[in-house]
Amino acid sequence: MEKLRIVLAEDHLTVREGIKLLVNSQPDMEVIGEADNGSAAIKEVQKLAPDIIVMDISMPELNGLKATRRLKQVCPNVKVLTLTRHTDDAYLQQLIEAGASGYVLKQSAPTELIRAIRIISEGNSYLDPALTNKLFGGYASRSVLRGERKGDLTDREAEVLRMIAWGYSNKEIAAKMNISVKTVEAHKANAMRKLDIRSRIDIVRYAILQGWLQDN
Amino acid sequence: MEKLRIVLAEDHLTVREGIKLLVNSQPDMEVIGEADNGSAAIKEVQKLAPDIIVMDISMPELNGLKATRRLKQVCPNVKVLTLTRHTDDAYLQQLIEAGASGYVLKQSAPTELIRAIRIISEGNSYLDPALTNKLFGGYASRSVLRGERKGDLTDREAEVLRMIAWGYSNKEIAAKMNISVKTVEAHKANAMRKLDIRSRIDIVRYAILQGWLQDN
């Protein structure tokens, strides 16, 4: 019997090691590769061609969402199981569009992760029970129909939003980026229009989903 | 030979399970109790009287710092090993004052956690190598000498700071708390004076250390 070959992408070493122990304790699964950021995850998958990649959505360099999009382009056969700390559904929608097969909350029981791996390995998709109703709540499906693509911020826009979420003022951001305050304001306004958000709270929420506020 | 009896306090189930597997895979250690928040951790320790508690500093309800202070009052013999995501040292200082025996970064290798448990079980203290120099950098020891006690915010002050970190404006906070904007400003100013911080960035950093920005 062949074991399921799994690559693990998660930036916290201790957490990753814990998941590895859990997965390797299953008779039919095996962690064959690891990565601590999105870019490394893609390289690892290209090199090893695993059955499944288990990926944290909040990772430095290239976050889980973007990594998923790119992965499904270069290796459409590899199934992506995303792991997250959040219960917010804005991200969920995008992940499904990007081609993820499953979505497990870190808060869930470890057996759920194992179950999810088995389920998606059979070609099905897995949604954490805590999230299923969110997807069928109407809001998400509407945005599918609209076909809107949020999250396509330019680098500068993302940079400005990130710093705003971190509590920097426009003036401080302008100084750090060596541009005018007016330019910062413009990037901010454009980014907020693209994301269809209005307030600083929304920026913070978005930043948390992006993993921008992890650690320092 | 008696195994080291360990209680684990960490709010993310998957992470906790990973650490448990790691600890239980050691011949001389055993996880005898678990908790997913600070209050539960204290109850668990009082009930089980373990040798060591391994505790995440960012937990809901009662954070690791406050839980450590309280633990050292009710069970001074129990050794506290704190686990964190951050490399910031402001918190470190407070944890040492509160009576924690050790401080391990989640980013570190899992074997570091095991080492740390062994070291503090012998009555010594353990500091993650990444942090040792911070403690001896001068800044921290000065504040020890001054004997200042940061972090003693009142409930209202903490509430205001938390909301500011979340991106709410003073006006929005005033509306939510049903008080005048002027009062919000006063709480904010007093809290910042107590913490000796100046900017919104510092508020966000503080909030992240408190675990206030975890999840939703």
Place this chain on the structure above:
DNA sequence: TATCATTCTAGGGATTTTCCCTAATAAAAT
């Protein structure tokens, strides 16, 4: 190739928010 959309840049002026200083009342500590 010519045209259109997007990105990055930024100013003017109105509006909103925040900052600094002061202060009253009630509760808690000494």
Place this chain on the structure above:
DNA sequence: ATTTTATTAGGGAAAATCCCTAGAATGATA
């Protein structure tokens, strides 16, 4: 009984943000 702390809040000055407009450069499209 006196002092300190917590919560509340105003006035006026200063700072930051918002709304509108716009040019230059790059990239895409017809």
